[in-house]
Amino acid sequence: MSTSSIADQVGRAKRGVGVSGSGRSAGPRKNRRLRAKGWTYIIFTAPALVLLLLINLYPVIYAAYQSLRNGTLIQGGDFVGFTNYIDTLVSGNLSPAFWQAALFTLIFTLVGVFGSWVIGLVLALLLRTRIPGGGVFKVLLLLPWIVPVVVSAFSWNWLVATPQSPFPMLAQSLGLGNVLFLANPTLAKVTVCVFKVWISFPFMMMMMSSALASVDNNVYEAAKVDGAGSWQAFTQITLPLISRSTYISWILMTIFCVNDFPTIFLLTGGGPVGSTTSLVVLAYRTVFENFQVGPGVAIAFMTTIVLIVVSVILYRQIRKASVE
Amino acid sequence: MTVETVRASAQSTPRGRKAPRRQPDEAGMRGRWWRFLLILVITVVVLVPIVAIFFLSLQPSLGSTSTSAFTFENFTNVFTQTGVLTWLNNSLVVTVVTVIVSVVVAAPAGYVLSRGRNRLVSGFSLVLFIVQSLPVVTAVIPLFILFAQLGLVDNLTGVMIIYVGSTMSVAIWMMAAYYDSIPIALEEAAWIDGASVFGGFTRVVLRNSLPGILSTAVFAFLLAWNDYLVALVFLRSDVNYTFPVGLETFFQQNATDWGPVSACAVIMMLPPILLFSVLNKYFSVGGIGGSLAGR
Numbered sequence: 001m002s003t004s005s006i007a008d009q010v011g012r013a014k015r016g017v018g019v020s021g022s023g024r025s026a027g028p029r030k031n032r033r034l035r036a037k038g039w040t041y042i043i044f045t046a047p048a049l050v051l052l053l054l055i056n057l058y059p060v061i062y063a064a065y066q067s068l069r070n071g072t073l074i075q076g077g078d079f080v081g082f083t084n085y086i087d088t089l090v091s092g093n094l095s096p097a098f099w100q101a102a103l104f105t106l107i108f109t110l111v112g113v114f115g116s117w118v119i120g121l122v123l124a125l126l127l128r129t130r131i132p133g134g135g136v137f138k139v140l141l142l143l144p145w146i147v148p149v150v151v152s153a154f155s156w157n158w159l160v161a162t163p164q165s166p167f168p169m170l171a172q173s174l175g176l177g178n179v180l181f182l183a184n185p186t187l188a189k190v191t192v193c194v195f196k197v198w199i200s201f202p203f204m205m206m207m208m209s210s211a212l213a214s215v216d217n218n219v220y221e222a223a224k225v226d227g228a229g230s231w232q233a234f235t236q237i238t239l240p241l242i243s244r245s246t247y248i249s250w251i252l253m254t255i256f257c258v259n260d261f262p263t264i265f266l267l268t269g270g271g272p273v274g275s276t277t278s279l280v281v282l283a284y285r286t287v288f289e290n291f292q293v294g295p296g297v298a299i300a301f302m303t304t305i306v307l308i309v310v311s312v313i314l315y316r317q318i319r320k321a322s323v324e
Numbered sequence: 325m326t327v328e329t330v331r332a333s334a335q336s337t338p339r340g341r342k343a344p345r346r347q348p349d350e351a352g353m354r355g356r357w358w359r360f361l362l363i364l365v366i367t368v369v370v371l372v373p374i375v376a377i378f379f380l381s382l383q384p385s386l387g388s389t390s391t392s393a394f395t396f397e398n399f400t401n402v403f404t405q406t407g408v409l410t411w412l413n414n415s416l417v418v419t420v421v422t423v424i425v426s427v428v429v430a431a432p433a434g435y436v437l438s439r440g441r442n443r444l445v446s447g448f449s450l451v452l453f454i455v456q457s458l459p460v461v462t463a464v465i466p467l468f469i470l471f472a473q474l475g476l477v478d479n480l481t482g483v484m485i486i487y488v489g490s491t492m493s494v495a496i497w498m499m500a501a502y503y504d505s506i507p508i509a510l511e512e513a514a515w516i517d518g519a520s521v522f523g524g525f526t527r528v529v530l531r532n533s534l535p536g537i538l539s540t541a542v543f544a545f546l547l548a549w550n551d552y553l554v555a556l557v558f559l560r561s562d563v564n565y566t567f568p569v570g571l572e573t574f575f576q577q578n579a580t581d582w583g584p585v586s587a588c589a590v591i592m593m594l595p596p597i598l599l600f601s602v603l604n605k606y607f608s609v610g611g612i613g614g615s616l617a618g619r
Contacts, residue, residue, distance in 0.1 A: 037521045047433070048496060060458060073465075139604050148592055149550060150567075150589075206609045283462070312454065315453055
């Protein structure tokens with residue numbers, strides 16, 4: 001690379017213009033093109049940026065403002081400092097519900113992420129080998145993720161909710177007595193988590209399938225020659241090779257789980273006695289059912305901040321890992 | 325190298341990743357059938373809740389005079405007795421508009437994410453990532469207050485705007501992931517021929533991006549068609565209900581009469597299932613990972 005083209009690159013970087021060009025020839029024509037490129041890029045991103053700012057970033061900033069006031073859905077209300085936060089975190093009557101919801105969100109997310117990852121990975125590994133009708137299975141197994149949650153929650157309700165439903169009847173005939181899946185707090189938690197895993201594993205299957213597709217099979221041949229068993233090959237070769245995709249899928253699924261409203265709300269409504277209320281459901285109920293906008297927004301905002309901090313830390317980790 | 329070997333190697337490149345090409349021995353065959361059986365059992369178990377709805381929808385309704393075990397009368401009844409046509413119409417309008425606008429906005433933005441290599445673009449990538457992690461519930465409350473002032477509450481346009489905004493980050497990642505697979509040399513050739521950056525994008529890149537566009541469209545379709553929360557908060561009157569809110573309301577009113585509700589549920593899940601069975605080979609979420617970490 002000649003000195004002039006290096007200077008050119010630096011100049012482009014200073015102007016904030018893309019440096020993706022190959023930097024073959026530096027001349028006035030090239031410069032004009034680069035300036036045009038900069039403008040085109042700005043025009044290309046402008047509509048998306050406006051939408052992102054309006055629909056995604058503005059509400060968060062407004063939520064921060066609203067969480068410091070005692071307003072309603074229509075009025076701004078008065079500034080009350082950190083009262084809403086103290087009420088939910090420490091002393092107020094919302095605080096027990098908040099910590100219960102925080103704990104359930106944690107359980108729900110851990111089960112959702114790792115449950116769906118294990119099942120998704122096993123299925124991706126199975127579908128990677130040649131199986132009769134593999135393509136059909138691949139599509140059929142994606143259905144839980146494609147079917148609207150309203151529909152699947154309705155169906156799960158039919159399967160488990162009433163004593164006449166198939167699953168309670170089955171439990172009865174197995175001599176387990178009268179099992180009420182959605183009326184018992186512990187069982188309701190389990191049911192909601194299983195429901196979430198059922199919805200989410202296809203996404204993990206897709207992520208892991210495409211990660212596995214990029215693993216070269218010759219690696220396994222070599223390992224086999226070296227006398228590695230299949231479990232050893234899996235833990236020593238496959239897992240490290242798909243680790244980046246795995247981390248990314250964990251991050252995305254964590255976000256999906258923490259933010260998940262309909263899965264819980266449609267199956268149990270957060271009950272019985274708040275046992276399956278996650279932070280997001282609690283925020284919704286506080287605002288739209290109890291009309292306590294300030295505390296509700298405070299809960300939503302805290303959830304958001306924790307999630308952003310966790311995601312940004314993990315995002316940096318991935319980028320660091322992918323640079324190495 | 326003969327033509328035959330060239331063809332053979334060209335074929336085995338994509339396939340060779342799945343399994344080594346060699347004559348399966350006895351044990352290999354048996355293993356294959358065990359795996360087939362295992363995956364068959366898993367698939368059947370997984371599909372129980374979905375197949376159950378189809379069966380339920382064919383059961384006679386509680387008020388029905390029909391004596392046969394299976395009947396299609398639920399399907400004819402829901403069309404005349406419920407707002408299912410309104411819901412279907414509203415959902416279709418909202419979904420189609422969301423898909424078109426999302427693709428039109430995300431396609432050029434994804435191009436910048438794919439081709440740009442500087443600090444600003446990295447910042448853009450980080451903004452997308454943060455936005456993706458914001459809970460919809462947090463956004464819904466302030467947007468409700470804002471939209472109430474603008475007259476966009478209980479209005480399909482308001483819902484569409486939110487859907488387009490919610491698809492943005494993933495849609496841009498998906499488009500960028502697809503552009504990454506198109507060699508930049510193609511555009512450079514067009515530039516040398518005198519095309520502008522915009523011309524190179526529309527005539528070279530976009531023309532070769534149909535799979536990426538379809539993938540993004542499927543994603544936007546699923547998001548808009550399946551969303552419950554935004555519709556629940558923003559749509560207040562039954563003439564404006566989209567399918568998820570309409571179905572849930574109908575279910576709350578007829579909780580014990582499973583037949584008609586299931587018929588509605590079947591009608592609701594058919595469009596995404598049909599769309600996906602046609603377009604599934606184009607749909608890929610795997611690229612998102614690379615798109616997220618690579619910048």
